[in-house]
Amino acid sequence: MFGRYSLVDTVLQLRYLYLVLISLWLTACGINPTPPQVEDRTTQPPVERAGEPPAAEVKPRQTTSAATASLLAAAEQASADNQHKDAIAYLERAVRIEPRDATLWLRLSAAYLANRELDAAAQHTRKAIALARDPDLQRDAWLQLAEIEQARGNFSEAQALRRQWQAVRS
Amino acid sequence: MATRKSKRRRTSATSDSRWRLAAKFVLYSGLLVTLGVLGYLVYLDRTVTSTFDGRRWSIPAQVYAQPLELHAGAAIDRFDLQAELQRLGYQADANLRNPGTYKVRGDALQIYLRAFQFMERHRPSQRIDVRFAGAAIEAIYNETGEVPLIRLDPATIGSFFPAHGEDRLILTPDQVPPLLSEGLKAVEDRNFDRHVGFSIRGILRALWVNLRSGERQQGGSTLTQQLVKSYFLDNRRTIQRKLQEVAMAVILEARFAKEDLLTAYINEIFLGQNGTRAIHGFGLGALFYFNKPLSELNVSEVATMISIIRGPSYYNPFRYPERAQERRDLILNIFHRDGLIAAEQLEVALQQPLGVIASPISGGAYYPAFMDRVRYELQQYYDREALSSAGLRIFTTIQPRKQEAVQAAVSITLNDLESSRNLPSGSLQGAALVADSQTGEILALVGGRKGRVDGFNRALSARRPVGSLIKPVIYLSALEAGMHLASPIEDSAVTIQAKLGQSQSGEAWTPKNFDGAEHGSLPLVRALAESLNLATVNLGMKIGLEQIQQRFANLVGREPANRYPSFLLGAESLSPVEMLEFYGNFASGGFRTVPKAVIAVLDEQGKPVSHHPFALQQTIQADDVGAINRALEITMAKGTGRSSPYARHGVAGKTGTSNDNRDSWFAGFDNRQVAVVWVGRDDNAVTGLTGSTGALRVWNMMAARDPLDPLQHMPSQQLVEIEYLTGLRARANCADVVRLPMTNEQLQRLPVKPGCGIRNGFGGRLRQWLGE
Numbered sequence: 001m002f003g004r005y006s007l008v009d010t011v012l013q014l015r016y017l018y019l020v021l022i023s024l025w026l027t028a029c030g031i032n033p034t035p036p037q038v039e040d041r042t043t044q045p046p047v048e049r050a051g052e053p054p055a056a057e058v059k060p061r062q063t064t065s066a067a068t069a070s071l072l073a074a075a076e077q078a079s080a081d082n083q084h085k086d087a088i089a090y091l092e093r094a095v096r097i098e099p100r101d102a103t104l105w106l107r108l109s110a111a112y113l114a115n116r117e118l119d120a121a122a123q124h125t126r127k128a129i130a131l132a133r134d135p136d137l138q139r140d141a142w143l144q145l146a147e148i149e150q151a152r153g154n155f156s157e158a159q160a161l162r163r164q165w166q167a168v169r170s
Numbered sequence: 171m172a173t174r175k176s177k178r179r180r181t182s183a184t185s186d187s188r189w190r191l192a193a194k195f196v197l198y199s200g201l202l203v204t205l206g207v208l209g210y211l212v213y214l215d216r217t218v219t220s221t222f223d224g225r226r227w228s229i230p231a232q233v234y235a236q237p238l239e240l241h242a243g244a245a246i247d248r249f250d251l252q253a254e255l256q257r258l259g260y261q262a263d264a265n266l267r268n269p270g271t272y273k274v275r276g277d278a279l280q281i282y283l284r285a286f287q288f289m290e291r292h293r294p295s296q297r298i299d300v301r302f303a304g305a306a307i308e309a310i311y312n313e314t315g316e317v318p319l320i321r322l323d324p325a326t327i328g329s330f331f332p333a334h335g336e337d338r339l340i341l342t343p344d345q346v347p348p349l350l351s352e353g354l355k356a357v358e359d360r361n362f363d364r365h366v367g368f369s370i371r372g373i374l375r376a377l378w379v380n381l382r383s384g385e386r387q388q389g390g391s392t393l394t395q396q397l398v399k400s401y402f403l404d405n406r407r408t409i410q411r412k413l414q415e416v417a418m419a420v421i422l423e424a425r426f427a428k429e430d431l432l433t434a435y436i437n438e439i440f441l442g443q444n445g446t447r448a449i450h451g452f453g454l455g456a457l458f459y460f461n462k463p464l465s466e467l468n469v470s471e472v473a474t475m476i477s478i479i480r481g482p483s484y485y486n487p488f489r490y491p492e493r494a495q496e497r498r499d500l501i502l503n504i505f506h507r508d509g510l511i512a513a514e515q516l517e518v519a520l521q522q523p524l525g526v527i528a529s530p531i532s533g534g535a536y537y538p539a540f541m542d543r544v545r546y547e548l549q550q551y552y553d554r555e556a557l558s559s560a561g562l563r564i565f566t567t568i569q570p571r572k573q574e575a576v577q578a579a580v581s582i583t584l585n586d587l588e589s590s591r592n593l594p595s596g597s598l599q600g601a602a603l604v605a606d607s608q609t610g611e612i613l614a615l616v617g618g619r620k621g622r623v624d625g626f627n628r629a630l631s632a633r634r635p636v637g638s639l640i641k642p643v644i645y646l647s648a649l650e651a652g653m654h655l656a657s658p659i660e661d662s663a664v665t666i667q668a669k670l671g672q673s674q675s676g677e678a679w680t681p682k683n684f685d686g687a688e689h690g691s692l693p694l695v696r697a698l699a700e701s702l703n704l705a706t707v708n709l710g711m712k713i714g715l716e717q718i719q720q721r722f723a724n725l726v727g728r729e730p731a732n733r734y735p736s737f738l739l740g741a742e743s744l745s746p747v748e749m750l751e752f753y754g755n756f757a758s759g760g761f762r763t764v765p766k767a768v769i770a771v772l773d774e775q776g777k778p779v780s781h782h783p784f785a786l787q788q789t790i791q792a793d794d795v796g797a798i799n800r801a802l803e804i805t806m807a808k809g810t811g812r813s814s815p816y817a818r819h820g821v822a823g824k825t826g827t828s829n830d831n832r833d834s835w836f837a838g839f840d841n842r843q844v845a846v847v848w849v850g851r852d853d854n855a856v857t858g859l860t861g862s863t864g865a866l867r868v869w870n871m872m873a874a875r876d877p878l879d880p881l882q883h884m885p886s887q888q889l890v891e892i893e894y895l896t897g898l899r900a901r902a903n904c905a906d907v908v909r910l911p912m913t914n915e916q917l918q919r920l921p922v923k924p925g926c927g928i929r930n931g932f933g934g935r936l937r938q939w940l941g942e
Contacts, residue, residue: 067241067319074290088783089290089770092609095784097239097319099608099842100882108784123761126788127608130759 068094068104075107084115102132106141113148121148139168211417218418219425221401222434231562232339233544234324235570236613236769237288240300240310241319245877247305248279250571255281257570258325259461269295270466277302284463286323287776289565289769293321325570326457328541330557339453340561343433347465349472349510350452351432356508357476357501359393363428367394367419394419397435400450441475442482459487461527469511470519473501474526487526495524539617540568542627543747543767551771551780561774566767567611572876576602576614577621579871584619584849587867591858598857600849601628601746602868603765607844609784610754610763615747626852633743634833634850637861638701638810639826640740642756642798643725644710645698647718649794655801655910656897656920659697659712661689661705666735681707681739684827693897695801695910699809701825703739710738724789725755725762740826749837749846756799756822757839760790796887797911803881804908806838808894813862816873820880823869825861832856834864841879845869887911890920898923 071094078086091108098104109124125145132138146161238246238254246254255272260281263271269284278301285295298320299311310317329339355362361369369392391399398418422431440448441455449458452475456464459478460471467475477497478485487494499520506516544566548557556562580600588595596619604614617627626632648657666679683689683703697705710718715735722742723729732742744752747765754763763786771779790798802822805811810825823838834849834857849864851857857864883889889909893900900907900923912920922928 067239067243070318085778085781086290089781092769092784093239093290095609096236096606096611097241099606120783120785123786123788124784127761127786130761130788130792 068098068101071097072104072107075111079111079114084111087111088115100131102128102134102137102141105131106137106144109141109144109148113144113151116151118148118152122152135168139165211421214414214417215421215425217402218398218421222422222426230329230340231557231560231564231771232326233328233330233541233564233566235327235566235568237321237324238571239319239321240298240307242307242309244307245305246307248274248277248300248302251279251300251307254322254571255279258322259457259463259466261462261466266297268466270462275299283320284323287563287772288321289772289778289781292776324565327537327566327568327570330545339451339457340437341433341451341453341464343429345465346433346436346452347467347472349469349505350436350464350476352508352510353472353476353501353505354393354432354435356504356510358396358479362393362432365392365394365423367421367423368392368416391415392419393435394422394431397431397438398422400438400440439479440482441478442486459526468519468522469505469515470498470502470522471525473498473505473519474524477501487524491524498524536622537568537570537573537615538623539621539627539629540566540573540612540615540767542617542630543612543615543765546630547766547768547782548771562779563772563774563776565769565772567606567613567769568615568767569613572604573614573616573621575875576604576872577616579868579875580616580847581619581621583868583871587849587859587864593857597851597855598849598859599628599852600847600865600868601632602845602847602872603629603746603750604843604845604872605750605754605763605765607754607757607839607842608759608763610751610758610765610786611769611784612750612765612767613843615767628848628852629746631745632848632850632852633745633748634835634848634854635741635828636744636749636835637740637826637828637833639744639749639752639824639835639837639861640722640737640742641698641701641706642802642824643722643752644706644713644718644738645694645801646790646794646798647713647721648694648709649797650721650791651713651717653694654912654916655695655797656693656892656912656916658691658897659694659705659709660691661697661702662708663688664704664707664711666707666711679735681736692895693892695804695892695908696809696894696897698801699805701805701810707735707738711735722752726752727762727764740828746846746848749835749848750844753837753839753844753846755789756795756802757844758786759799760788760792760795761786762789793887793911793913796883799881800883800909800911802838804894808908810862811836811838811866814866814870814873816870816878819873819878821873821878822881823866825866827860830856831858831860834859835861836865836869838869839881841881843876843879845872847872890917892920893923896923899928900926901928 071090075087075090075094078084078090088108088111091104091111094104095101095108105124106128109121109128112118112121112124122145125141125148128141129138129145132141142161142165146158146165149155149161150158238251240246240251252272252274260270260272262273263282264273266273266280266282269282272279272281274280278299280297280299282297283293283295286293296312298317301308301310310320312320326339359365359369361372372392395415398415402418437451437453439452440450441452442449442458444458449455452464455475455478456462456467456471459475460467474487474494477494477500478487480497484490485494485497502511502516502519505511506513511519544564545557548564552560552562580602584598584600587593588598599618600616601618602614602616603612605612615629617629618625649655661683664681681703684701688704689700689702692702692705694709696702697709715733715737719730719733719737726744726748728748730737730742734741750765751762754765755761763784766782766785768782770781773779799822802824803820806814806817806821806823811817811823814823819840821838821840823836826835826837827833828835832850832854836845836847838845847865847868849857849859849868859865888911890899890912891901891907892898892910892912893905894908895906897920898905899917899920904926905923
């Protein structure tokens with residue numbers, strides 16, 4: 001599933017890059033090479049979009065934290081009452097409102113885990129991992145996957161995931 | 171029979187026995203007739219009873235659209251919300267007296283929401299106050315304070331009822347307004363509470379009136395007889411028919427309570443025709459004529475509906491408003507005469523206009539193409555019987571506003587294309603689907619040019635060659651085999667020999683580029699963006715057809731039908747909904763999400779029967795899907811999608827054209843939605859349209875009506891500037907560059923464009939410097 005480059009590799013590679021950039025900056029006069037044209041994708045839009053004012057009106061992006069928070073609270077209550085199906089229904093409603101919110105997907109995964117639907121739990125966690133931008137959230141998601149693997153009886157995988165992600169500090 | 175003369179000539183003994191025989195004959199045949207009549211009555215009884223019971227309890231499944239969610243920040247302005255309320259049949263009312271009304275107050279909208287039984291809970295009716303800030307909701311309040319989230323009631327988009335386009339909204343006795351039941355009796359059947367199914371006086375009076383005038387003026391039918399007629403009989407007026415009708419009415423009366431009969435009548439009676447759809451019952455009738463539930467009708471509207479019974483086409487209030495109003499006024503006067511309404515009520519009601527909605531069930535949501543998908547998904551769980559009788563309530567994913575916009579985009583663009591290209595009017599057909607890219611839920615589904623026509627559903631059933639829309643799976647396989655978007659590939663002539671057993675016709679296959687040219691060595695990203703056939707076939711043969719087909723099967727959940735290399739150029743037929751599933755893998759960021767239309771099914775009491783949750787399966791590793799999506803974004807910005815006015819708005823997409831311009835395809839996605847459009851002809855003839863001159867134009871209009879949400883990129887990926895034409899590392903000041911995701915390792919091996927001031931092998935030397 002994880003292919004050739006795990007996220008650890010990527011993170012390590014990025015750290016490596018920062019290290020490179022800092023050392024480059026410090027030793028700029030000494031070596032004077034051209035720094036690589038590298039940027040973080042989140043901070044700058046791709047060049048194709050720049051300078052082209054949108055022809056259509058772009059409506060404001062939805063900010064729905066209060067709306068989805070109310071559904072999260074309802075889901076928490078349902079989970080506390082062991083009504084996992086209800087919790088899933090609340091959380092799916094929240095996802096419809098904010099489909100790229102990794103927290104909601106992770107919470108949805110937890111509801112499946114509580115309901116012992118382990119395949120669905122695993123897939124929803126992977127979705128959360130794919131969408132998570134916050135490193136803490138990403139770590140939490142990997143650790144939740146470890147828990148799901150544990151529940152599936154894949155103890156060594158669970159162990160490996162824990163070893164890999166518990167070390168990542170928040 | 172023998173004559174008397176002949177009898178006399180014979181002996182008395184013979185005569186005697188003959189008489190006895192005759193008497194016996196009469197007796198037995200009398201008995202037989204009686205038995206026959208009794209048998210017939212038993213038969214009638216069985217038929218009428220079982221039909222009545224069946225009809226009374228067969229409540230068709232109601233199908234609901236996705237409700238509109240209201241919350242601070244929701245991108246909807248006051249006018250759009252007002253339009254949405256009108257679509258749901260909410261009426262403007264300055265006093266906000268009843269549920270189902272709204273009122274504009276300055277920049278805010280006050281709404282008296284109806285009660286509704288949602289999936290998770292019952293939402294009581296309540297007043298809310300919605301404030302806006304620009305094109306979005308600022309805040310929502312109710313009596314208790316600020317509300318973070320609340321939804322409108324969902325639109326009813328249809329129901330399942332056995333065959334013949336008949337459709338009802340069943341009411342229980344307590345849902346029937348008293349004025350309607352009392353009014354019906356007053357107007358149609360004054361003795362209803364006393365008679366036994368028919369009324370001799372009624373029949374005689376009708377006979378007398380009809381004889382005197384020489385034509386049929388009065389029916390003289392009781393409500394029970396009308397009910398029987400509606401169940402079983404056609405409109406032929408013969409004595410047998412009348413007798414049968416009376417017999418059945420008497421049986422019904424003997425078997426069932428008056429209240430049940432009246433309720434059945436209210437649910438059954440024919441009230442008009444909407445295209446192919448017969449309007450039966452007051453529940454549906456109220457929606458059809460007034461676009462609101464029966465319980466919200468006022469006195470005048472109840473009278474109007476009762477007036478229609480006598481002749482749904484003669485008293486059609488849309489076509490003959492004067493006639494209808496005259497009869498309504500007559501009925502209002504009967505109401506008053508019988509003490510059902512007070513004098514003041516009569517005055518008010520007489521002053522009111524008919525108030526029927528100009529375009530019946532206009533927004534009133536009837537989307538047969540989407541309903542096909544709903545039916546398809548439910549077939550796996552419910553049989554026809556349950557769907558059409560168990561009173562299920564089905565919650566679906568469709569968004570009526572979006573559905574209408576996509577339908578309009580298809581219809582209008584096809585008209586434009588035909589007139590601008592001198593194609594025969596009506597020759598083109600089209601299909602389009604829009605889904606939430608993360609959940610796979612279908613938000614709009616268009617099966618043809620005419621949205622209200624329940625015909626061939628191209629979105630679900632038309633499997634057509636997909637052309638270049640297949641290509642992303644080849645480039646994905648290349649990335650997974652270790653290449654990257656700047657890796658070079660030869661766009662040069664290729665011939666695949668028959669002896670390899672790889673050609674369908676048994677002859678050598680020599681594909682061509684669209685422009686007939688060869689473009690030499692170029693980066694993968696450009697080969698995909700410009701949809702170069704030679705480069706794609708070369709790449710595909712290098713990676714291996716089998717591996718690519720395996721990948722295709724993973725992504726769409728079925729094996730390809732074409733096992734030959736022509737698969738690489740899209741000689742593989744998919745329906746638009748399958749194509750949606752294919753592109754969903756990319757749009758979702760690497761997950762296969764089967765397109766779905768049903769969210770949940772509730773029983774009549776509102777208890778959940780089944781929940782159809784999101785179903786997803788990771789299919790593509792994050793870096794690879796990120797790279798493909800980047801390439802598809804560049805396809806829009808610089809490649810075959812560049813003619814779109816939205817090409818540079820952060821959307822990814824791919825055009826496709828099948829052989830000889832028969833099928834025109836487009837698939838594209840932004841941050842939230844994935845869409846697929848097909849344009850072609852039902853007879854599979856040549857249209858002259860390519861993906862970008864046909865289907866893409868439909869999508870352009872869809873984008874114009876539904877603002878885009880630009881793609882966001884994976885945070886983990888770094889972007890490197892690469893010369894678009896050559897794939898060399900470059901900078902914006904020295905070349906036409908695109909930014910591609912790249913690992914450090916790939917970056918280090920990448921050749922540099924001379925004169926850009928980038929020194930070769932930088933990464934390698936740096937590693938050395940760091941002691942690796």
